[in-house]
Every structure is written in C-alpha cells, then in structure tokens.
Amino acid sequence: xxxxxxxxxxxxxxxxxxxxxxxxxxxxxxxxxxxxxxxxxxxxxxxxxxxxxxxxxxxxxxxxxxxxxxxxxxxxxxxxxxxxxxxxxxxxxxxxxxxxxxxxxxxxxxxxxxxxxxxxxxxxxxxxxxxxxxxxxxxxxxxxxxxxxxxxxxxxxxxxxxxxxxxxxxxxxxxxxxxxxxxxxxxxxxxxxxxxxxxxxxxxxxxxxxxxxxxxxxxxxxxxxxxxxx
Amino acid sequence: xxxxxxxxxxxxxxxxxxxxxxxxxxxxxxxxxxxxxxxxxxxxxxxxxxxxxxxxxxxxxxxxxxxxxxxxxxxxxxxxxxxxxxxxxxxxxxxxxxxxxxxxxxxxxxxxxxxxxxxxxxx
Numbered sequence: 392x393x394x395x396x397x398x399x400x401x402x403x404x405x406x407x408x409x410x411x412x413x414x415x416x417x418x419x420x421x422x423x424x425x426x427x428x429x430x431x432x433x434x435x436x437x438x439x440x441x442x443x444x445x446x447x448x449x450x451x452x453x454x455x456x457x458x459x460x461x462x463x464x465x466x467x468x469x470x471x472x473x474x475x476x477x478x479x480x481x482x483x484x485x486x487x488x489x490x491x492x493x494x495x496x497x498x499x500x501x502x503x504x505x506x507x508x509x510x511x512x513x514x515x516x517x518x519x520x521x522x523x524x525x526x527x528x529x530x531x532x533x534x535x536x537x538x539x540x541x542x543x544x545x546x547x548x549x550x551x552x553x554x555x556x557x558x559x560x561x562x563x564x565x566x567x568x569x570x571x572x573x574x575x576x577x578x579x580x581x582x583x584x585x586x587x588x589x590x591x592x593x594x595x596x597x598x599x600x601x602x603x604x605x606x607x608x609x610x611x612x613x614x615x616x617x618x619x620x621x
Numbered sequence: 622x623x624x625x626x627x628x629x630x631x632x633x634x635x636x637x638x639x640x641x642x643x644x645x646x647x648x649x650x651x652x653x654x655x656x657x658x659x660x661x662x663x664x665x666x667x668x669x670x671x672x673x674x675x676x677x678x679x680x681x682x683x684x685x686x687x688x689x690x691x692x693x694x695x696x697x698x699x700x701x702x703x704x705x706x707x708x709x710x711x712x713x714x715x716x717x718x719x720x721x722x723x724x725x726x727x728x729x730x731x732x733x734x735x736x737x738x739x740x741x742x743x744x
Contacts, residue, residue, distance in 0.1 A: 407689040429685050433692035440696070447697050454690035460680065461687045463635045465652035467677035469659035473670070482732055489728030496723040500716040508708040518712055522720055525691070526650030534648065540698040541705070545713055547691055552717045554685075560718060566725035568732050575725025579717050586685040596681070602724075604653050611648055 403453025410435040427555040429583065465524075465582060468600035471589070475597035482570055489571065490602050493578030494609045497522040498617045505621055513537060515621045519614040521545045524581040527607040535618045546581070553580020554587040573598025578606045627676035630668065634659050 413435060414428030440450055472479070479486065498519060505515040517537035520528035525546050532542035557576045566572055569592055576584040577599030588599035638655030645654075662668035695702070702709065 403690070407686060407693075411686050411689065429688060429692065432686070432689050433695070436689065436693045437696050440693070447694065450693065451690055454693070457687050458690045460683075462638065462652045462655065463631045464680040464684045464687060466631060466635050466638065466655035466659050467673070467680045469656045469663065470670070470673060470677040471681070472656075472660055473663040476664070482735075485728050485731035485735065488731045489724045492727040493720050493724030497716055497720045500719050501712060504708070504712045504715060508712070510708060514705060514708075518709070521713060521716065524650070524653075526652065527648060530648035530650075538701065541701055541709070543691075544695050544698045544702050545709060547688070547695060548710075548713050549717050550688065551692065552714060553721065556718065557721070560721050561725065564722045564726060566722075566729055568729045570732060571725045571729035574728040575721045578724040579721035582684070583688050586688070589681055589684070600656070604656060607653065608649065 398449060398452070400453045400456075403450045404456060405453075406436055406439060406450070407432065407454050407457060410439075424555050424559050427551070429554055429586070430551050433551070461582075465603075468585070468596075468603070471593055471597040472600050475594055478570060478594060479597070479601065486570065486574055486598065486601065487605075489574040490578050490605045491609065493522070493575070493602070494606050494613055497579070498610070498613050502617060502620055510621070512618075512621055514541075516614070516618050517541050518545060519617055520610055521549050522579055522581065523607040523610045524603050527611065531611055531614050535614065547583070550580045550583025553584035557584060557587045558591070569594035570598050574602050577602025581607070624676050627673050630673050631659075631676060631680065634662070 410432035411428055414426070414431030417426040417431055418428055436450070440447065501515070501518050501521065505518065513536060516535035517532055519535065519537070520531040520542060523531070523546070525543060528542055528546045529539055532539050553576060557580070560566070561572050561575070566575055572591060573588050573595040576588040576595065581603050585596065585599040585603060589596035635651065635655045637658060638651040641654040642649065642651035659673070663670060
C-alpha cells in the first residue's frame with residue numbers, strides 16, 4: 392500500500408507543496424529567518440522520506456515536474472528585468488561594480504579559507520563556483536576537475552542560506568537601496584536567493600535576476616584563473 | 622486562452638534556449654540563453670509585455686517550490702558530503718555572508734556617490 396502511494400507521480404509534488412505550506416505557516420507564526428519556507432520544506436521532506444524509508448528516486452519521479460519548471464521560470468525573470476530597464480540603465484556602473492566585487496570576493500574568500508583548511512586542488516575547485524547558478528556552476532566544476540555532486544550540494548546550501556539570511560544581512564549592514572539589495576542577493580546566492588529578492592520587491596527581484604546571469608558568466612572566467620592558485 | 626498562449630510563448634523561448642545551449646560551445650545553461658532571448662524580444666518590441674506577463678509572473682511567484690527537489694537531493698550526496706562537512710559548511714556560510722555584504726555595500730556606495738555628483742551638478 393505504502394509502495395503504491397509513493398509510486399504515484401503525484402506523491403512527490405503533493406508532499407513538496409504540503410511541506411512548503413507548512414513552512415509558510417511556521418514563517419507566519421514565528422517570523423524568524425530560521426523558519427524559511429524553503430529550508431523547512433526541504434527538511435520536512437527529507438525527514439518524511441527517511442522515516443517512511445522511501446527512496447529519493449521514488450520521490451523524484453513526481454517531484455521532477457517541479458524542477459522541470461525551473462528553466463521556463465528562469466526565462467520569465469526577463470520580465471521584471473525588462474520592467475526595470477530604466478533603473479538598470481541609470482545605475483549601470485553601480486550594478487556592474489557590485490556584481491564584479493561580489494564575484495571577486497566569492498573567489499577570494501574560497502581561496503583564503505581553502506588555504507586555512509589546507510584543502511587539496513580537487514576540493515578547492517569544487518567549491519570555487521559555489522555562489523553561481525547550478526547549471527553554470529556544474530560546468531565550471533567539471534571543467535576544472537572538481538567533484539560535481541558536492542558542487543551541486545554546496546550551491547544549493549549557499550542558495551538556501553542566502554534566501555534565509557538576505558533580509559537580516561541587509562538590515563544589519565545597512566544595505567538600504569533596493570538595487571543594492573537585489574545585486575547582493577543575486578551575486579551571493581543565485582536563483583534560490585532571487586526567489587527571496589522577488590518577495591522583497593520588483594526592483595530587488597529584477598536586479599537579483601540580472602546578477603545570476605552576469606555573476607555566472609564572470610565566474611566562468613574568474614574561476615579558471617583562481618584554479619591555478621592551489 | 623490568453624494564459625495558454627502566454628505559456629506557449631514562455632515554453633517556446635525555453636525551447637530555443639535549449640537549442641542554443643546544444644549548438645553553442647559555451648558553458649552557459651539553456652535558461653540563461655532563454656532569459657537573454659526573452660529580454661531581447663521584449664526590448665525590441667517583437668514581444669509585447671502582455672503576451673507573457675500573467676503566466677510569467679505566476680511562474681516567478683511559485684519559483685521557490687521548484688528548488689525543493691534539488692534540496693531534498695542533498696540526501697543523495699550526503700555520503701560524499703559527510704567526509705568534508707566542517708570545512709564545506711564553514712566556507713559556504715562565511716563566503717555567502719561576506720559576498721552579500723561586500724557586493725551590496727559596493728553597489729550602494731557607487732549609487733550614492735553618483736547621486737551626490739549629479740546633485741552637485743544641478744546646483
């Protein structure tokens with residue numbers, strides 16, 4: 392019976408959406424960044440699968456239809472970007488400076504901490520593309536000889552952290568300009584962070600979307616140079 | 622029928638994105654090609670905003686749930702991740718925070734500097 396239920400293509404989608412609803416409920420009730428709906432829903436689904444001993448494959452047979460929508464959804468990020476074109480043109484210098492500084496900071500911090508932790512070359516290049524969108528990051532890791540599965544895991548953890556911490560960090564460090572908020576979220580935590588930026592406002596969302604593309608492409612070049620340092 | 626047509630446009634642009642990804646030898650994913658193509662279509666006026674707006678905004682609104690399967694997939698890479706957990710978590714946490722703060726503050730500093738300059742010119 393349990394098997395039959397889990398093998399339905401709707402199981403993965405239903406459990407994911409239910410878990411997200413639960414996350415939204417907790418966020419509404421407690422309002423703490425730790426009660427991030429995405430983090431909660433991932434944790435709830437993992438616990439549920441573990442408790443009922445259900446394979447990830449079984450879950451993903453249905454849940455993959457949610458992932459399937461990611462490409463068209465990313466394409467749609469062009470819409471807010473188009474609507475904010477005036478703000479983009481007016482602040483182009485600030486935007487490019489912000490994204491470039493984010494990319495260089497990401498690579499440099501990974502280099503510094505890799506030296507401190509005495510990581511080998513393979514582990515170092517695995518972590519280099521951690522701040523950029525999964526599809527580009529996987530390519531970079533593979534090209535440089537990293538462990539692609541770990542890169543994907545780290546990219547997702549980075550995104551969830553960014554999604555969770557964005558509001559707190561902006562407040563704490565007095566990042567008040569909506570454009571600056573968007574650039575910082577997109578440069579640090581790609582599309583998963585952008586989902587949060589979209590909730591914060593139209594300008595934040597548009598700028599965060601732009602950062603995904605620009606930071607991703609700059610990191611392709613930057614990571615290949617940084618890869619020579621360890 | 623309006624929503625269906627909007628959905629068709631979005632899917633068609635995604636499809637062309639995949640074709641570009643398959644044909645061009647660059648490490649750029651289909652979604653980014655699609656995003657740039659969609660932006661170009663809107664900016665040139667080849668595509669009117671109301672030809673994609675409702676379906677597009679709906680897709681963006683429900684975007685967070687699309688990351689749940691990938692997040693749950695972490696349980697699959699747990700075996701590999703476990704061995705390097707401490708350095709990986711420290712590096713991930715520290716770099717995410719530092720990058721967010723640096724890029725946000727740099728963007729904000731340049732915006733405010735330019736605003737000051739422009740304000741100065743006006744006087």
